[in-house]
Amino acid sequence: MRVRSFVTVAVAVGLAATSAAACKSSGGGGGNNSSTAAPTGASSSSGGGGNGGGKTLIISTDLPLQGASADTSGDTNKMIQLYLDSVHSKAGNYTVKLQPYDDSTAAKGAWDDAACAANAQKHVANKSEVAVMGTFNSGCAAIELPILNQDPSGPMLMVSHANTNPGLTKTWDPGTPGKYYPSGKRNYARVVTTDDYQGSAAADFASQTLKAKSVYILNDNQVYGIGVARSFAAQAKKDGIKVLGNDAWDAKASNYTALFQKIKSQNPSMIYLAGIYDNNGGTLIKDKVSVLGNNTKVPMMVPDGFTGYPDEDKLPQAQGEYLTFAGLSSDVLSKVKGPGGTLLAAFQSKYHRAPSGSYPLYGVAAVQVIMAAIAKSDGTRASVTSQVLGGSGITIPKADSVTGKDIVIQPNSGDTTAKDITVEIMKNNTETFLKAQTVQ
Secondary structure, three states: OHHHHHHHHHHHHHHHHHHHHHHHHOOOOOOOOOOOOOOOOOOOOOOOOOOOOOOEEEEEEEEOOOHHHHHHHHHHHHHHHHHHHHOOOEEOOEEEEEEEEEOEEOOOOEEOHHHHHHHHHHHHHOOOEEEEEEOOOHHHHHHHHHHHHOOOOOOOEEEEOOOOOHHHOOOOOOOOOHHHOOOOOOOEEEOOOOHHHHHHHHHHHHHHOOOOOEEEEEEOOOHHHHHHHHHHHHHHHHOOOEEEEEEEOOOOOOOOHHHHHHHHOOOOOEEEEEOOOOOOHHHHHHHHHHHHOOOOOOOEEEOHHHOOOHHHHOOHHHOOOEEEEOOOOHHHHOOOOOHHHHHHHHHHHHHOOOOOOOHHHHHHHHHHHHHHHHHHOOOOHHHHHHHHOOOOOEEEOOOOOOOOOOEEEOOOOOOEOOOOOEEEEEEOOEEEEEEEOOOO
16 A cells, blocks of 8 residues: 555656646646546536636547457546546646547447547537547547537647547648648647658568568558558568558458468568558458468568557467557656656556556647646637647647657647657567667
């Protein structure tokens, strides 16, 4: 009990100072976690939304709380609530409450288009809510963002801890990013880098470290998977790796034996799976090994859509696979003195385990941006958004940031200046830090 009390007090004191310093550095004042979906409609709390003048404001999380992503999403909510408790839920003159939303369905076991669209409408309808932390999946963000952007009392701010598709903030696919901002104003930011960097860094690792001569790419035919596959393929070609194919896998298939038999005939040096584990990734990994051999014989590499899944970690066929993560892993940050390491220690003390994956800590980073924006604002959605986009932007200095370095949000795009890519290897059922890959 003494150990737990000491760590909890330490994080409360340290992070309370962090919050105050972060808000001050951003320009001064301005006006029990749940893992279930939020209720529909307005909160009973007073304040904010489109009306302003209140003292209690709501920030939400919008995450897949069912299916394969449930563990890392649930831990993200826990980590954020632990952080809010440590800073007494204060941002400048405002008290902030957390309201989790679920953008997944039990039937799908993953994020769902209809659930994302419905959540976006609920965010707008909840008059006390001023900002959204999320989403986890880029495809869900692509659905929600235009709805939040057209909020008549906003646009309403969304800050993601995990979206990596480039098109949400910059030209990538036809119509991007403009189609996500029909009002003509930006309202989206993120605290991790994008797949044009993640994919290229993974290809550089495949060339420089794995010495791959050829690769077969499979994508899950979703916004995120297609994007990271495209980036990996482009850089692989520049690095002299022959791209033998880039095909979509069917998430509803009962097996992928025939697919890998076709791939085997081309004798690839490695396999790159671009997508999310939720889309039948376990079966895909098992069939890859059964047909092509283990990950020592034919290396397999996956992006961050496959990180943070306990079921995957336990798969014998996943051992030896290489994973990339758009950020710094919790393994690294837990060893760094500062707010991030302190918060991870507090989580370990309270829950007797580490959080699932590395994104929960980045969820807190996104909340740090939102809290700094609230502290500078007049409490309205439009004002909160304008602190992050279109003005001077938000900077959380290294000493206060849970990521161990400055969090700088570029006000013209919403992108972060940090371009960290971590390479991990699955070893002993654990995603283990291997190296920080330099982004070219």
